[in-house]
Amino acid sequence: MDLGDQAKGRLAAASTASYTRRGLVRRGVALGVAAAATGPARPGRAAQGDAVELTLLDHQEPRLALLEEMLPQFEEAMAAQGKNITVKILEGPAPDTEFLTKLTLDYNSGNAPDVTSFGATSTADFTAAGYLLDLTSRAEAWPDWAGHFYQQLRDEQVQADGKVYSVPREASIIQLFYRKDVLEANGIPTEQPASWQDLLDRMKAVTEKTGQPSLLFPAGEAWGGGTFFEGFIHLMLGTESPLYDDADRKWVVRSPGLSRVLTFYEEMTTSGVLPVEPLLNPEPWVATKYEAFPQGDLVATTSGTWGWIFDWGPEGAAPIEGLTEKVATWEFPTADGGETFVWGATGWVWGISAASEHPEEAWELVKWLASGEFMAANAVTIGATATRDDIQTIAPYNEYSFLVDAERRLADARSFRAPEGTERMVQAVGQATEAVITGDQTGEEAANTLAEQATELLGPDNVKEMQG
């Protein structure tokens, strides 16, 4: 039974009690004594029935439209429990980067909304800044948390201080999407590539035949965080080198793995398979994912499950007719041909501002947002997988078999839990990969630059080096 159920029970009991005059007087006196004992009402501890307006910040039209449509259900559910809670939706800038900037400034200035959603990669930095409410005890008291949320995703919410500050909104499964039709037409094998070299050889063969760049791992500064989370990290996880050492909480800024990854970017660049010019443009995904891939010029690209809906689905940004016949997926190969893998991790999370005046009501909202019908509709809207195991039968999620299938991959997927300083590492990786793809530096030189840059950005006390 959760807190809502308990409240419902109390409400039902009260409604059946007899209301005599003596009883009312007795209750009045008791209430007066209680009020005197507890002192003046604290803001945010609204009594049952007091009106509370929560603010909820989100961005991008599909997410906002879904909230507009479904939040009245939450308000009705709360009303049924005797809680007068309404939710005011605040709209943030559509681009993720600008949304993050706005949210960060809101937090820093003390004007943050009660509840908001952000990429899981920001949780550690927000937590260290003291922006987020500690949800540990609330999560532990919520039966759904341990009962239904995937263990891996729950672990990802635990921060350096051992506490939980976020609830996963959705999970991402990222892998390599490839144009099966183009490969078959050019007589190139479509089996799972076993290693980076295997992948590169096939892409070189395509490029030689089509004259077009064929393989996309996001790189450079224009793609922002995508360079790290949609490109670089999937190569890094294919090496034996860690990027962060949980034992001493240090970033590994120089390692054989980092050199190999940047050298692989160099090989992709020099062999002509990487679409360098589009990667330097302000919206690099347009020329690559929205134009070259649908046209069949670009043959393979990293992408999450959202690609099936938002990018190339019938109502996506660049629909591919006969999508499931023409496009298929590979797991990420590793540097030396070890076991292949997919990326699976928390995508966006729900968080409550530490400065919220209505933490309990905000927690009720977060629980509702991370449950049942809303999560099912949200996952489909975003094109992501659910973060708990009990909504696979709930519409409309149950109608998207590829999302449900992807959800099952979470258990054996690889991921990288973003620690404090991730934004700065993202910056260093963006600069290093850009130096490689523009030909300014070799992979080895860029690895040196990355080590220096990351040390400067993160501070020498927060980094270490690993020799081969």
Place this chain on the structure above:
Amino acid sequence: MRPVRNWRDALTVVGFLAPALALVGLFIVWPAVWAVIQSFTNRSLTGAGALNPEFVGLENYRRLVRDEDLRSSLLRTAWFVFVSAIVGQTVVGFVVAYLMAERPGWRLRFMPVFAAIFVLPLAVPETVAALTWASMANGTESGLLNRALGTVDAGPVRWLQDHAFATVSVVNVWRGLSFAMVLFAAAFAGFPQQVLEAATVDGASPSQQLRQVILPILRPQILIFLMLTTITSFGIFGLVYFLTRGGPGNETEIVGIYIYNQAFRFFDIGFGSAAGVLLLLILLVPGVAYVRLMREQA
């Protein structure tokens, strides 16, 4: 101007100046002071640096000195100012105003059109202007500029990809040309005609009149405009940011965008403030030089 003779006069002066001084202090002086203070800290918008910023002395400035991105950004900005503000706005604005002053009939015929066209950039908010240009300069065949080229079987041209720096320079010229023309046209309107007539009687050619009579007399107006356009173009942000975000690569990452990225994309307020202070110091040089020249002129 009546001198201040007693406390009542002084009170009146202070009363009139106080609102303006309060606004300047609150929105210009205090933020600048705050930025200077932050530039000596490791204040960040996220992470531990947001919760407990620490004094780091000159470390941010040491980083700036070593930062190649900043160096290239400053050089790029200087070139941008020279091309778009000094040549594109000041020189072209002056020439057009001069031609209009020289040809009264031409001016009468075109003035209403010019007025409408040239006031428009001043009336449109910077962000709106940038997004409108982004739409016009769309690199596909549907972009307005490419449609125009299509009528002569040319293009399409990827303006913001292949010619990003030139495109943002042209947009900045468009943005500032009107103000230059209004300023210089007003200067020409108030020009002492008898001086020109005397020069004509003395046999001065139009070129000599321009170089030896007009330019020296209009020097204060020219210097004022140069100071304003240099400073505003050096610190320009929105117009370029919403067109290119500083790309492709770093091709249009002028110093305003560099500072924004450090402070609000990478959330490093201390370092971003140091870069802002450096920009302030740089802009003080032309500012002081122009003011000194104007004083000499006066």
